[in-house]
Amino acid sequence: MRLGLLVYFLRKALGNIRTNPFLSMVTLSTIAISMLILGLFSLIYLNVQQSLHQMGGELQITAYLQETVSSEQAKVLRSKVADWPEVEGITYISKEQALARFRSQLREYAGILEGLKENPLPASLELTLMAQYGRSGNIKELSTRLGRLPGVAEVQYGRKWMAKLRVFVEVMKLVGITVGGLLLIATIFVISNTIKLTFYSRREELEIMRLVGATDFFIKAPFLIEGLLHGLGGALLAAGGLSLLTLFLFSHLDLPLRLAMMAGSLPTGQLVAGFLGLGLLLGVLGSMVSLRRFLRP
Amino acid sequence: MRLGLLVYFLRKALGNIRTNPFLSMVTLSTIAISMLILGLFSLIYLNVQQSLHQMGGELQITAYLQETVSSEQAKVLRSKVADWPEVEGITYISKEQALARFRSQLREYAGILEGLKENPLPASLELTLMAQYGRSGNIKELSTRLGRLPGVAEVQYGRKWMAKLRVFVEVMKLVGITVGGLLLIATIFVISNTIKLTFYSRREELEIMRLVGATDFFIKAPFLIEGLLHGLGGALLAAGGLSLLTLFLFSHLDLPLRLAMMAGSLPTGQLVAGFLGLGLLLGVLGSMVSLRRFLRP
Amino acid sequence: MIQLYHVYKAYGGDQYALHDVTLTADKGDFLFITGPSGAGKTTLLKLIFCAEPATRGQLLVDGVNLQRLKRSGIPYLRRKIGVVFQDFKLLGERTVFANVGLTLEVTGRPRAYIEKKVRQVLRLVGLDAKENHLCCRLSGGEQQRVAIARAVAANPIIVLADEPTGNLDDEITLEILELFREINRRGTTVVLATHNRELIRKVPGAKVGMLRQGRLVAAGVAKQVMAQRSALEMSSQGVL
Amino acid sequence: MIQLYHVYKAYGGDQYALHDVTLTADKGDFLFITGPSGAGKTTLLKLIFCAEPATRGQLLVDGVNLQRLKRSGIPYLRRKIGVVFQDFKLLGERTVFANVGLTLEVTGRPRAYIEKKVRQVLRLVGLDAKENHLCCRLSGGEQQRVAIARAVAANPIIVLADEPTGNLDDEITLEILELFREINRRGTTVVLATHNRELIRKVPGAKVGMLRQGRLVAAGVAKQVMAQRSALEMSSQGVL
Numbered sequence A, B: 001m002r003l004g005l006l007v008y009f010l011r012k013a014l015g016n017i018r019t020n021p022f023l024s025m026v027t028l029s030t031i032a033i034s035m036l037i038l039g040l041f042s043l044i045y046l047n048v049q050q051s052l053h054q055m056g057g058e059l060q061i062t063a064y065l066q067e068t069v070s071s072e073q074a075k076v077l078r079s080k081v082a083d084w085p086e087v088e089g090i091t092y093i094s095k096e097q098a099l100a101r102f103r104s105q106l107r108e109y110a111g112i113l114e115g116l117k118e119n120p121l122p123a124s125l126e127l128t129l130m131a132q133y134g135r136s137g138n139i140k141e142l143s144t145r146l147g148r149l150p151g152v153a154e155v156q157y158g159r160k161w162m163a164k165l166r167v168f169v170e171v172m173k174l175v176g177i178t179v180g181g182l183l184l185i186a187t188i189f190v191i192s193n194t195i196k197l198t199f200y201s202r203r204e205e206l207e208i209m210r211l212v213g214a215t216d217f218f219i220k221a222p223f224l225i226e227g228l229l230h231g232l233g234g235a236l237l238a239a240g241g242l243s244l245l246t247l248f249l250f251s252h253l254d255l256p257l258r259l260a261m262m263a264g265s266l267p268t269g270q271l272v273a274g275f276l277g278l279g280l281l282l283g284v285l286g287s288m289v290s291l292r293r294f295l296r297p
Numbered sequence C, D: 001m002i003q004l005y006h007v008y009k010a011y012g013g014d015q016y017a018l019h020d021v022t023l024t025a026d027k028g029d030f031l032f033i034t035g036p037s038g039a040g041k042t043t044l045l046k047l048i049f050c051a052e053p054a055t056r057g058q059l060l061v062d063g064v065n066l067q068r069l070k071r072s073g074i075p076y077l078r079r080k081i082g083v084v085f086q087d088f089k090l091l092g093e094r095t096v097f098a099n100v101g102l103t104l105e106v107t108g109r110p111r112a113y114i115e116k117k118v119r120q121v122l123r124l125v126g127l128d129a130k131e132n133h134l135c136c137r138l139s140g141g142e143q144q145r146v147a148i149a150r151a152v153a154a155n156p157i158i159v160l161a162d163e164p165t166g167n168l169d170d171e172i173t174l175e176i177l178e179l180f181r182e183i184n185r186r187g188t189t190v191v192l193a194t195h196n197r198e199l200i201r202k203v204p205g206a207k208v209g210m211l212r213q214g215r216l217v218a219a220g221v222a223k224q225v226m227a228q229r230s231a232l233e234m235s236s237q238g239v240l
């Protein structure tokens, strides 16, 4: 396409926007608000997933070692298990460390320790799993494998609340993907509906263009550029709104919530770029599809 | 308003819908999809809140009793504390019960118990709180109050993960309310935009009506009824879609997830009625506001 | 019935579409408004049925002072006036019947009456066979006749017709003129804006107001004005 | 240039808007299409510039067989044809300049050329002063002239004008007719659909096709057809 033609189409598109400020405003704001909701949801979803991941990451498998295993042998075992693909982290807890932890963590049972002459707690290896292996089937299989290793006395996993949390994480994931997917579809649908309506109210103009001998390409091009501008503008507005909104929410949170959110992701340059891309796509594709409807013979 | 006139307006409205099936379809589907998203979100929010509530309900305060407190005295204490408004449930755990629980729950530390001659664990009262008193400020205050009671040796609450969960619940609440509120605003905005566009493309018709001597009321009434029908239809579609969707999701869930969801609420007659009401309101109010714009002199 | 006193109309700018127009049409009058393209004929009609407010001057229609008429009163004034718009202003996606019936519906006439009346006026304009056609599918002349039928359907006391025969052949034009004369004879005031001199010649007893660039350059009985005008043209041609 | 062989056109139903029409206009011809309202004049023009497909028969325009023309070829055919639509089909929210320039823009003419050419044709129709007005704010006659200007701006080899003077006074009508005759003299084929017999009488050498209920009831040179027609009318009046 010649540059002159491009400039011509761009000028036409701007002309269209100026001629129909109402239609432009509606399209722009619909795209903006739809994308704002979508963006807000994604951001929240990412944050929640991240916090859940952190909590879920604590789902540990503990392999208690036999009394006979020396700390050197334990370390060999550790490096062996660390190579398993499911394993995210692995820590060796010696008998002494176990006792110290018991003392600090289970203070209400501290009385128990008073009558002891020797340390009854075993050494252990504590494994955290990669998130994608966190399903209960995998964990069972893994713990069986762990139990078969020489030197491992017993394998433990999944306390009651952790299992519940796991279910909850699953539900959240499902919820997130369902709502997110539907939201995306709804956004595309609403935007395309809006664009269709704006073309509907301009169908006479489209018809007249055709009657005076304009090719379909010539008619479409300015409208596609218009759609592109609307999409870009809407995405920019949404990105701006999203940033403001998160900043506002952020500054109104209690400290712990704020820290929890810090762990997640705030809107970044990358996210904004992706947003603009999506807006652009929505604007152009929406216009393309809608135009076809009104350029049919 | 005379009944004849109402029938006339209704027939006009149906005529409008038949004349402009495209516009009706767009309005109807936009209302339906917007409300579907809104409904789905509300449903999920309710469910998640309920599950969180159940998990959060486990946030306990444990008051360890002095060795000198007899079980009768403990029971007096229990019934006293049970009357406090913040307290949802209260359980007396005797020394023996505590030991048994330790054995079963903390099996990895079972070795500790081997060398004991007498039970070092204290008796305790375990309190669960009403959800609305679950904020950390209240808990602190409550535990101070508990600690001052005669016979109470020590008060413990909020293990690490519980605190985290609590933060998470707060975040979820905030997220839910934010997203939900924005979703509602967006829905209203999108629906009103759509209705505005349909009137925009019919502005000539509105103008002609005025030119032949129709009063504003006479012009508006059929359009309002049309909006009402669209709103009602959209809400019905959304309610139907929502029911199908939840049924579908439900039948594709793992058992634990299904149970988790069972705990929450599925769409009920009440919810559907509320939905229809909201749809009706959106349709009529949206039309009313949009019409005003195009009936200005 | 219609009185204009020193009426001015400017659309935004400082150019007047109507400039100091004083004109009267009494009950039962047949008034032609004529003049070249852009003279202000349509503007004059628009003022009469409150589609535009006058910039200055006094307008009285059926005793109502339009400058003082409230917005809520406009529909009731318009029901007394049947208008044939120059661009027809039909609802293209509605049937001929629905379009013609519109003026009757807005006044709340019963359905049976509407059906009878609509069929009757459609017969008058020769479109009884097209009752159920969509207006956008009619020929130009057919649309114009629908517009005429709509204007007269509600038995208005004033009919304003803006170039109502521009798309009609001579034969139908005469029939339509006869239609206007007939309702005029029954007491309706008819104001007809046209370029067609033939039309004016056919109603020698009518009043004529001739506009040129917004000013009333001639007014009086048709016969006289047309004669005067011919003389004027001849003299102006002689000058050029 | 334009050839129709046994052309039929039905809009959906079984009634023909055109019924077995055979008609030719050679390069440089001036062809009037006349006939009463609803006779099929507009339909005939619509077939020529591919706004509607013929139901049956052969159409050739500038050597192109329209029955075989692909959708993608239609715009290029239309660029050779300037059309004055009966209902103008202007972009109301655009300026006069933008409307007239449209036909030049779609063929990719440079901006400077467009400006020059648009001003020139606007001068021809007497609207040079209204260049920057929005079309919806023009009077009926002014709009019609914009439509005429748009049709001739791109120097088409065929001009189709559908009742192009229905909203114009006698003086401007003559000027417009002169405009069409001028471009006709330069070799453009002009097809003019009209009710106005005066117009036809003014171009005695033109061809005339007379339609009635979709059938071509008379065709030939204007002078002869009009004479024949008068005779016909007299005899039919005598019969009635």
Ligand SMILES: Nc1ncnc2c1ncn2[C@@H]1O[C@H](COP(=O)(O)OP(=O)(O)OP(=O)(O)O)[C@@H](O)[C@H]1O
Binding pocket: C011, C017, C035, C036, C037, C038, C039, C040, C041, C042, C043, C044, C086, D136, D137, D138, D139, D140, D141, D142, D167
């Ligand atoms: N809405 C408007 N805004 C601005 N100017 C207008 C508007 N309507 C009409 N005009 C201008 O006012 C003048 C008179 O217009 P009007 O429509 O009254 O003419 P007319 O006598 O009806 O002409 P015609 O015979 O061509 O219909 C014209 O110059 C026109 O351009």
Ligand SMILES: Nc1ncnc2c1ncn2[C@@H]1O[C@H](COP(=O)(O)OP(=O)(O)OP(=O)(O)O)[C@@H](O)[C@H]1O
Binding pocket: C136, C137, C138, C139, C140, C141, C142, C167, D011, D017, D035, D036, D037, D038, D039, D040, D041, D042, D043, D044, D086
């Ligand atoms: N799109 C359409 N759908 C159905 N019928 C149509 C359509 N367009 C025209 N007709 C019918 O075809 C017949 C011829 O219409 P056409 O517009 O060709 O007439 P015309 O000669 O141009 O008349 P006029 O002088 O009134 O403009 C008319 O009876 C009309 O009702």
Ligand SMILES: [Mg+2]
Binding pocket: C041, C042, C043, C086, C162, D139, D140, D141
């Ligand atoms: Mg006019």
Ligand SMILES: [Mg+2]
Binding pocket: C139, C140, C141, D041, D042, D043, D086, D162
């Ligand atoms: Mg026609």
